[in-house]
Amino acid sequence: MSKDVLGKALWNYHKAPEEQELITWTHLTEEDPMPVDYFFRPYEEMPPIEQKALDLAYGSILDIGCGAGSHSLYLQDQCLLDVTAIDIAPAAVATTKDRGVLKTSCIDIFDHNGRYDTLLLLMNGIGMCQNLNGLQELLVHFKQLLQSGGQILLDSSDLIYLFDSDDAIPGYTQGSYYGEVDFGIRYLGEEQLFPWLYVDFETLKRVASTLGYQCELIQEGTHYDYLARLTTEY
DSSP: OTTOHHHHHHHHHHHSOOSOEEEEEETTEEEEEEEGGGGGOOGGGSOHHHHHHHHHOOSEEEEETOTTSHHHHIIIIISOOEEEEEESOHHHHHHHHHTTOSEEEEOOGGGOOOOEEEEEEOSSGGGGGOSHHHHHHHHHHHHHHEEEEEEEEEEEEOGGGGSOTTSOOTTGGGTOOTTEEEEEEEETTEEEEEEEEOOOHHHHHHHHHHTTOEEEEEEEOSSSEEEEEEEOOO
16 A cells, blocks of 8 residues: 555545545445545544444554544543554554654554554454455464453454355355455545455454454444454463
8 A cells, every 4th residue: 555545635634624535445346435534533423333442442552554543542532541553554644643642653563563452453454464364464463462361352344245145255166255355445536456354253253263362242233344352361
């Protein structure tokens, strides 16, 4: 995501709030407009799944894929928690810092060190791992970032609803997973396309359990989305 299309949209809106939108799509779905101000919503306007995740966050927190920093700001300012916000998009991190988050870093998660009580990945932040192999690699790395007794809070969606129940799921029988998508984003004529993962809960639980995690379904949303918590025994 070297173009930082999303970051530019966040920074522009932060500096000059006005009605703007991103266009998003996947190879499975049509183009869909998304208001940029959605990334700046306060706690009261967040979906119940995100609110629940923030309610469950404790201790030192790493907000992975922080975007505009709305989750970090709430945890820092309203819950008085120690939050570090990271993202690979420079303009997103600049936006988060300029909005008042005290600890920020523009860094790839695999290059980040430290120990935290809560790893937070909202708005399908887990999708950064790109595919199921990447999911396993990411969860292995997370063990190096978790304090004893720590937790991972993440949300995602099951894309099974996109397929007709009478048809074979495209690609699934060929060994690929139907939640592995090509994700596109466009803003002011500039666009990016990159691999992204949407993982259903049972698949997440299966992958996590092979790595020694306990995977708990915390809350289900209104449209095949869910909030999960991963913990370890140490």
